[in-house]
Amino acid sequence: MKKIFNLPFLVAHLLLLILIVTVLQQGQKAVQPNTAFLVGIGLIELLYLYKLWRARSKEKSLKAPSDIVVLVWIFLLIWEITVTQLNIMHPVLVPAPEDVFHVFPTQYRTLLEGVVSSLQLLLIGFFLGLSFGVILGLPVGWIPRLRDVCFPIANVLAPIPPVVFAPYLIAIMPTFRSASALVILLGIFWPTLLGMIIRVGSIDRRILESARVLNVDNRTMVLKILFPYVLPGVVSGLKVSLTTSVIMLTFAEMMGATKGMGFYIINYTHYANYTNVVAGFIVVGVVVTFLNWVVGIVQTKAIKWQ
Amino acid sequence: MGAISIKELSFSYTDHNQSYLALDNVNLQINDGEFVCLIGHSGCGKTTLLKILAGLMLPDKGEIRLGDRLLQGPGTDRAVVFQHYSLFPWMTVLQNVEFGIRQAKKKMPKRQAQQLALKYLDKVGMAAFSAKYPYQLSGGMQQRVAIARALAMDAEILLLDEPFGALDTKRRKDLQRLLEQLWNNGGQRKTVLFVTHDIDEAILLADRIIFMRPGKITACLKVPYERPRKQEEISKSPNYEKLKADLQQLFYLDSELKKHEEDL
Numbered sequence A: 001m002k003k004i005f006n007l008p009f010l011v012a013h014l015l016l017l018i019l020i021v022t023v024l025q026q027g028q029k030a031v032q033p034n035t036a037f038l039v040g041i042g043l044i045e046l047l048y049l050y051k052l053w054r055a056r057s058k059e060k061s062l063k064a065p066s067d068i069v070v071l072v073w074i075f076l077l078i079w080e081i082t083v084t085q086l087n088i089m090h091p092v093l094v095p096a097p098e099d100v101f102h103v104f105p106t107q108y109r110t111l112l113e114g115v116v117s118s119l120q121l122l123l124i125g126f127f128l129g130l131s132f133g134v135i136l137g138l139p140v141g142w143i144p145r146l147r148d149v150c151f152p153i154a155n156v157l158a159p160i161p162p163v164v165f166a167p168y169l170i171a172i173m174p175t176f177r178s179a180s181a182l183v184i185l186l187g188i189f190w191p192t193l194l195g196m197i198i199r200v201g202s203i204d205r206r207i208l209e210s211a212r213v214l215n216v217d218n219r220t221m222v223l224k225i226l227f228p229y230v231l232p233g234v235v236s237g238l239k240v241s242l243t244t245s246v247i248m249l250t251f252a253e254m255m256g257a258t259k260g261m262g263f264y265i266i267n268y269t270h271y272a273n274y275t276n277v278v279a280g281f282i283v284v285g286v287v288v289t290f291l292n293w294v295v296g297i298v299q300t301k302a303i304k305w306q
Numbered sequence B: 001m002g003a004i005s006i007k008e009l010s011f012s013y014t015d016h017n018q019s020y021l022a023l024d025n026v027n028l029q030i031n032d033g034e035f036v037c038l039i040g041h042s043g044c045g046k047t048t049l050l051k052i053l054a055g056l057m058l059p060d061k062g063e064i065r066l067g068d069r070l071l072q073g074p075g076t077d078r079a080v081v082f083q084h085y086s087l088f089p090w091m092t093v094l095q096n097v098e099f100g101i102r103q104a105k106k107k108m109p110k111r112q113a114q115q116l117a118l119k120y121l122d123k124v125g126m127a128a129f130s131a132k133y134p135y136q137l138s139g140g141m142q143q144r145v146a147i148a149r150a151l152a153m154d155a156e157i158l159l160l161d162e163p164f165g166a167l168d169t170k171r172r173k174d175l176q177r178l179l180e181q182l183w184n185n186g187g188q189r190k191t192v193l194f195v196t197h198d199i200d201e202a203i204l205l206a207d208r209i210i211f212m213r214p215g216k217i218t219a220c221l222k223v224p225y226e227r228p229r230k231q232e233e234i235s236k237s238p239n240y241e242k243l244k245a246d247l248q249q250l251f252y253l254d255s256e257l258k259k260h261e262e263d264l
């Protein structure tokens, strides 16, 4: 059994105490009620305790969660003291933490709608791009004649960053949503296709030979041999593909959407309402972290044979 | 049906514009139902010959017939066990064997194929591991599964590249007996080409032992003993020592020649 009540743990909770006491003080700057901020601090503390508990049962280092949370508390303390308590920061550019956290309970409807709208686009583009890439990549990689035609073409088209033709796609596609889904799709499709062609082309010779002496036809080859062979590569590339899609999405949304996370942020940037902008950052961060967490679970569960 | 006829076969590997003649004008007749062992130094072309017979590589020159058909590519009339483990890592032990069976016998129902797979896994002592994935097995265990897969396909021709190399003495003995029995096939003998480095194993199993030097077949010895053979019985018979000495001589002679060449 490892000790939970070690030094970093005590430091973290001392800082937490100081932070809460500071927040409860009346500062120099007039701010929104501090309830939401305190709830936010409480949630971070809960997450931290959960991570500690998980780390203890998994024989992982107990120090890392404490170290991280110490940094978080220090950051929030500085933010709180410089802005709310002493009011020495730029009044418009650096919003108070109370104000930023107050956005969540008051605008949660708009934020939630934005998140849902963005996630729809993201998932559609992501899964279509990934599926097309894999489904086309396997036969193209396997059949030499197809490969010799498609590989050079893909090599030329793949490196063009989709953000470059995003404005054009938004102009020619009937709706904005279809355009941004297409931008994400293309951003995922080309790298996936290239990756599949290369991976199929470099398949382990021993596996290939055992398949060939069993006289498998092209269909069985693609479905029963090549697909499971490339699957770990696809799964391990999921996080990168996901990050790419998020970048593509927020970019597309900043270009011309009327809702979504990217729109929310760019819209309030135009109004110089940086309180909402920072709240938007936090929402994007939380959503992306959540998606990455889901992908991580998929990665550990998907491949049983390694 | 299972006869193999190799005429004036040549094959060279080419990489980076360098060509290496791995088989040089090889001629070999293997009769239907004959058990042939192939021995020779490492790198003399045994695996190359086997891969060509498996249909994985096309010869540069010469022709190969299986029965009266020209060899044109891979086929399930031949079952192959490679020198290196060759299971599909994403299939369980059972699925690997079942996949082989269903490739050879497309019409066999899934359940029946599974039962047959289990039967052969049992014969090689791997039935208890049927739900495991290859990465969970030792090298020798993987090789036994590969052997089970090849044998379960019930092909007319078996091409085996040092299949027992990674096994301990007892397993090796068991599998030698199993192979002899499956080869015999109740009198309907299969044709076997078996690569080994073990002279005792070759004498125990083969009707004929072929000796290779780099790129060429240089000797061919008949093994006269009655079947089924027992190691203890044949090692007592009068000409066993001579046969063994002859084979050892071949290995020895070869290294002598090499040494001589190097000296020059």
Ligand SMILES: Nc1ncnc2c1ncn2[C@@H]1O[C@H](COP(=O)(O)OP(=O)(O)OP(=O)(O)O)[C@@H](O)[C@H]1O
Pocket: B013, B014, B015, B020, B022, B040, B041, B042, B043, B044, B045, B046, B047, B048, B049, B083
């Ligand atoms: N893929 C390849 N590319 C180029 N040369 C090769 C290749 N495979 C084998 N060779 C060469 O061909 C020759 C014969 O190789 P082969 O694998 O047939 O030997 P072997 O008799 O099976 O040896 P071992 O007993 O060690 O398995 C060797 O000299 C080797 O260097």
Ligand SMILES: [Mg+2]
Pocket: B046, B047, B048, B083, B161
């Ligand atoms: Mg070899």
